[in-house]
Amino acid sequence: MSDIRILFVDDDRDILAMVEQYLTIKGYDVTTVDNGVEAIGIVKEKQIDIVFTDYKMPEFNGLELLVAIKKYRPQTEVIIVTGYGSMESAIQAMKYGSYDYLQKPFKLDHLRLIIDRIAEERKIKDKAQLIRKIARERHQYGPMIGLCPKMREIYEVIDTISIDNPIVLVQGESGTGKELTAQTIHESSDRKEKPFVPINCGSLGKGTRTEAEIDLYLEDMLASVKGGTLYLDEITSLANALRERMMTLLSDGPDEASHTIPRLIAGTSRELEEVIASGAMQKDLLDLFNAVFIKLPPLRERKEDIPLLINSFLFDNPPAAKTRIYGVTPAAMNILLDYHWPGNLIQLQNVIERAFAMGVENVIDVDDLPAEIRTFGTISQMG
Numbered sequence: 001m002s003d004i005r006i007l008f009v010d011d012d013r014d015i016l017a018m019v020e021q022y023l024t025i026k027g028y029d030v031t032t033v034d035n036g037v038e039a040i041g042i043v044k045e046k047q048i049d050i051v052f053t054d055y056k057m058p059e060f061n062g063l064e065l066l067v068a069i070k071k072y073r074p075q076t077e078v079i080i081v082t083g084y085g086s087m088e089s090a091i092q093a094m095k096y097g098s099y100d101y102l103q104k105p106f107k108l109d110h111l112r113l114i115i116d117r118i119a120e121e122r123k124i125k126d127k128a129q130l131i132r133k134i135a136r137e138r139h140q141y142g143p144m145i146g147l148c149p150k151m152r153e154i155y156e157v158i159d160t161i162s163i164d165n166p167i168v169l170v171q172g173e174s175g176t177g178k179e180l181t182a183q184t185i186h187e188s189s190d191r192k193e194k195p196f197v198p199i200n201c202g203s204l205g206k207g208t209r210t211e212a213e214i215d216l217y218l219e220d221m222l223a224s225v226k227g228g229t230l231y232l233d234e235i236t237s238l239a240n241a242l243r244e245r246m247m248t249l250l251s252d253g254p255d256e257a258s259h260t261i262p263r264l265i266a267g268t269s270r271e272l273e274e275v276i277a278s279g280a281m282q283k284d285l286l287d288l289f290n291a292v293f294i295k296l297p298p299l300r301e302r303k304e305d306i307p308l309l310i311n312s313f314l315f316d317n318p319p320a321a322k323t324r325i326y327g328v329t330p331a332a333m334n335i336l337l338d339y340h341w342p343g344n345l346i347q348l349q350n351v352i353e354r355a356f357a358m359g360v361e362n363v364i365d366v367d368d369l370p371a372e373i374r375t376f377g378t379i380s381q382m383g
Contacts, residue, residue, distance in 0.1 A: 008052045332364050
C-alpha cells in the first residue's frame with residue numbers, strides 16, 4: 001500500500017506490538033525497536049522515511065535520537081511521542097527539527113494521519129523537484145521555444161497547472177506569444193480534446209446594444225467552446241457592458257469541475273498596474289483572471305533564445321519555397337543578437353519568412369536582413 005518505511009521506537013513493548021499490528025494491517029512497512037541505540041543503528045543501515053520515538057527512554061532518549069537521526073539522515077522525518085503531558089519537551093524537540101509530536105495516549109488513526117500527511121507532502125515535493133529538473137533540461141515546451149531562465153519558469157508553471165484548471169492571465173508585449181502560451185496551456189490540460197477558441201476582445205460583441213442581445217451573444221459564445229478553453233485576447237479592451245454580463249454568467253454558471261463551462265485564459269499587452277491606474281479595467285475582472293499570472297519576457301530580454309528560434313523558423317514550419325536556407329552567417333547573427341526587437345517573436349519570424357520570399361539560398365547574410373535591422377547593426381558598430 002505504501003513505500004514509506006517507518007520505524008517506531010518505544011521502551012513499552014505493549015505499545016510496540018499494538019503499533020506494529022495496526023500499521024502492518026494497514027499495509028505500511030514498519031519496524032519496531034525498544035531502545036534508541038538500536039534505532040540509530042537501523043537508521044544508519046536502512047533508508048527510513050519516518051521515525052516515531054518516545055521522548056523518555058533509558059540510556060538514549062528521544063531528543064538524543066532525534067539529533068542523531070538528523071545528523072545521519074536529515075531527510076528523515078522524526079515525530080516525538082511524549083506521555084508526560086509536558087509541552088516543554090515537544091517544543092524543545094520541534095526546535096531540533098522534529099516534524100511533529102504525538103501525545104500519549106494516542107489514537108492509532110492519528111498515527112496514520114501523520115504518516116499519510118508526510119507521504120503526501122513527499123509526493124508533492126518529489127513532483128516539484130522532477131518538474132524543476134525537467135524544466136532545467138528543456139529548451140522547448142510544445143510549440144513554445146526557449147531555454148532562458150524566464151521561459152523555464154513558465155514551463156514549470158504550465159506543468160504545475162496541467163491537472164487543475166485555474167483561470168490564467170498571460171501578460172506580455174505584442175508579439176511575445178500570448179496566444180501560443182494559452183494554446184500550450186490548453187494542450188497540456190485535461191481539456192485538450194475539446195476546442196480552443198481565441199476571441200479578440202476589441203471586436204467582441206460589436207453591434208450588440210440591448211442587454212438581451214448581449215446575453216444571447218455571450219451564451220452562444222460560451223456554448224460554442226463546448227467545455228474547452230476560451231482565450232480572451234486583449235482582455236482590457238472588453239466593453240464594460242460585456243464585462244459585467246460575463247462576470248454574471250460565469251458566477252451563475254455550473255461548477256468548474258463539471259467542465260460544462262469553458263476554462264478561461266486571458267491575454268493583455270498592458271502592464272496590470274497601468275491598467276488599474278488608468279481605469280481601463282475594473283479590479284473585479286482582474287481579480288477573476290489573476291488566479292495564475294504568467295508574464296512573458298520580451299525577446300530583447302531572452303536573446304540567448306534567438307538561435308533556437310531561428311532554427312525552429314527555418315526547419316520546423318518553413319514557408320513553401322523552392323530554395324533551402326540552412327542557417328545564418330556569423331555577421332548576420334551578431335546583428336540579430338544586438339537588435340532590440342520591438343516586434344518580438346513575430347518580427348523575428350517575419351525576418352526569416354522574408355528571406356525565404358526573397359529566394360535567399362543556403363545562408364542568411366547581412367544583406368538579406370531588412371533595412372531597419374541592418375541600419376541598427378551599422379549604428380551599433382559605429383558606437
